[in-house]
Amino acid sequence: MERKKRHMERVEHANQALEQAAELVIEDHFRLGYHVMPPAGWMNDPNGLIYWNEEYHVFYQHYPYEPNWGPMHWGHAKSKNLINWEHLPIALAPSEAYDCGESGGYGCWSGSAVDDNGVLTLVYTGHVDGREPTEVQCIATSMDGVIFNKSSLNPVIAVAPEDGGFGFRDPKVWQHEGQWYMVLGYGKDGLGKTLMYTSSDLLAWRYLGVAAESDGTMGDMWECPDLFPLGDGDDHVLIISPMNMGATKTMYLTGKLSYETGKFDYRYAERLDYGFDFYAPQTFVDGNGRRILIGWMNIWGAQMPEQAHGWMGAFTLPRELTLAEDGTLRMQPVAELVALRKEHHRVEGRSIEAGEITSIAGVQGNQLEIIAVFDAAQSEGEFGLQLRCSEDGAEYTEVIYAVAQRTLRVDRTHSGAGESGVSEVQLDPLEDGSIRLHIFVDRSSVELFANDGTKTVTNRIYPKRDSLGVKLFAREGAAFMEGLDVWELAEKKPANL
Structure with a gap:
C-alpha cells in the first residue's frame, strides 16, 4: 500500500x-x-x-x-x-x-x-x-x-x-x-x-x-x-x-x-x-x-x-x-487523415521553364496537404516546391528532385529559426516515370512521403508566422508537372487536461 x-x-x-x-x-x-x-x-x-x-x-x-x-x-x-x-x-x-x-x-x-x-x-x-x-x-x-x-x-x-x-x-x-x-x-x-x-x-x-x-x-x-x-x-x-x-x-x-x-x-x-x-x-x-x-x-x-x-x-x-x-x-x-481536408485547390499539368519560380494562385497556409506529381522523363535538371515562403523570398523550405542524380532533397537553409541542413535520399522514378511527392505541412513541421511511401523525409522547421506561400520551380532545365492537389487542413487540438 x-x-x-x-x-x-x-x-x-x-x-x-x-x-x-x-x-x-x-x-x-x-x-x-x-x-x-x-x-x-x-x-x-x-x-x-x-x-x-x-x-x-x-x-x-x-x-x-x-x-x-x-x-x-x-x-x-x-x-x-x-x-x-x-x-x-x-x-x-x-x-x-x-x-x-x-x-x-x-x-x-x-x-x-x-x-x-x-x-x-x-x-x-x-x-x-x-x-x-x-x-x-x-x-x-x-x-x-x-x-x-x-x-x-x-x-x-x-x-x-x-x-x-x-x-x-x-x-x-x-x-x-x-x-x-x-x-x-x-x-x-x-x-x-x-x-x-x-x-x-x-x-x-x-x-x-x-x-x-x-x-x-x-x-x-x-x-x-x-x-x-x-x-x-x-x-x-x-x-x-x-x-x-x-x-x-x-x-x-x-x-x-x-x-x-x-x-x-x-x-x-x-x-x-x-x-x-x-x-x-x-x-x-x-x-x-x-x-x-x-x-x-x-x-x-x-x-x-x-x-x-x-x-x-x-x-x-x-x-x-x-x-x-x-x-x-x-x-x-493513415487514411483517417483525409478527414482533415478542407478547401481544395487543383492545378492541372503544366510546364515549368528553366529558372522559373512561380507562386500558385490562391494557395498558401501553414497547415497544408500537398500531392504533386512530376514527369521525370519529360524533365531536366532539378524541380520541386518551395514551402512556407515569405513574401520577400528570403524564407522558404525547398523540396528538390534532381533528375540526373535521382536524388530527393529537403533543404532547410532558408527555413527560419532552428537548425538548417539538407536531407537527401536516392529515389528512382515510379514505373510510369513519375515522381510523386505527398507532403504534410503543420506550422513547424514538414513530412514528405515520396513515391507512395517508398522513402520518407521528416523535418521540423521554424519559419516566421507570415511565411505562408507555396511555389513551383525548375532549374538547369525545364520540368513538367502532371498535376498538383493542395488541401488546407483543419486544426485538431488535443483537449486540455
Whole structure:
C-alpha cells in the first residue's frame, strides 16, 4: 500500500505542475495544429502505443515541470480516430528505488504496452544513475486505462544477461501463440544488439539470447527496438534507433524470426526515414489489423525553438506500414487523415521553364496537404516546391528532385529559426516515370512521403508566422508537372487536461 500511495502522490504532484505549466504555454506559431504534442513541458520517445478498448493510446517520455529533459515520467493521450487526441493524467512517475534517485539521471524510461486479458499493462525501464545495475525492467497495470499501479514484483528483469554491456533498456513486448516475447536495446564491444526474452505471465522472463546485432556499421547500441511480423508470410521487421551512427538515427531490418531460438536472420537493412527529426519510432496493430508507426518528431542535440514558449516535442503523423516483395518497407499516412481536408485547390499539368519560380494562385497556409506529381522523363535538371515562403523570398523550405542524380532533397537553409541542413535520399522514378511527392505541412513541421511511401523525409522547421506561400520551380532545365492537389487542413487540438 505504501508503494501505491507513494506513486499516486508523485503522479498527482506532476499533474498539478503540468496543469499550471500549461496555463503559461505561449500559443506561438510553432504550436502544431494536428499533431500530438505535450500540453506543456518536455516530450520525447513514444511509449506504449496500443489499441485498447476500441481507443488508440499513446504514452510518451515526459518531463512536466519544464521544457527540458529531466526525470522521465510517462505522459498519456488517447483518441478514437487518430486525429482528435485527448490528454489524460500522467500515467507513470518515478517513485521507487528502481526508477527514482537523488540526481536528475533517473526515471521511468521508454517501454511498451500490452493487453493482458483486459488489463492494460505497461512494460518500462527503470533507470537510476549511480545504481548497480543502472537499468532494470518493470511493469505497471491498469483496469481503467488511466490509473496505473506498479507491480510489487518489480523489477521483473533485475539484471542484464552479462556484464560489460552498453545500455539495457526500452522493452518492446508482444504475444505470439499464447506466449509473451520481449526485445531490449543493448550494446557490447562496439556492436549494437537486440536481446530477446520470453514469458508466460509477464513476470518471470527467460533469456533467449541475442536476436540480432550490428555488422560493425550500425552503431554501438540499439535503442528502442521493435520486432514484429509484417505481410502475409512469416517475414518480420526489426526497427532500431542506433547510437553513434552519424546521420543515420533510425534503421529497419527485414528477415525471418525463429521464436524457438530467438534469432532474427535479417536479409535487408536500410535507414527508416531520411529527415533530421525522426527518432525512437514504435509500432502497434489496430483493430483493423494495420501495423501503424508513430515516431518522435525531434532529435537529440538540435536547437528546439519551442522551448522558449514553455513546451518541447511532437510526434509524427501515424503511418501505416507495408512490406514490399523485395523486403523494403513502405510508410504512408493513415487514411483517417483525409478527414482533415478542407478547401481544395487543383492545378492541372503544366510546364515549368528553366529558372522559373512561380507562386500558385490562391494557395498558401501553414497547415497544408500537398500531392504533386512530376514527369521525370519529360524533365531536366532539378524541380520541386518551395514551402512556407515569405513574401520577400528570403524564407522558404525547398523540396528538390534532381533528375540526373535521382536524388530527393529537403533543404532547410532558408527555413527560419532552428537548425538548417539538407536531407537527401536516392529515389528512382515510379514505373510510369513519375515522381510523386505527398507532403504534410503543420506550422513547424514538414513530412514528405515520396513515391507512395517508398522513402520518407521528416523535418521540423521554424519559419516566421507570415511565411505562408507555396511555389513551383525548375532549374538547369525545364520540368513538367502532371498535376498538383493542395488541401488546407483543419486544426485538431488535443483537449486540455
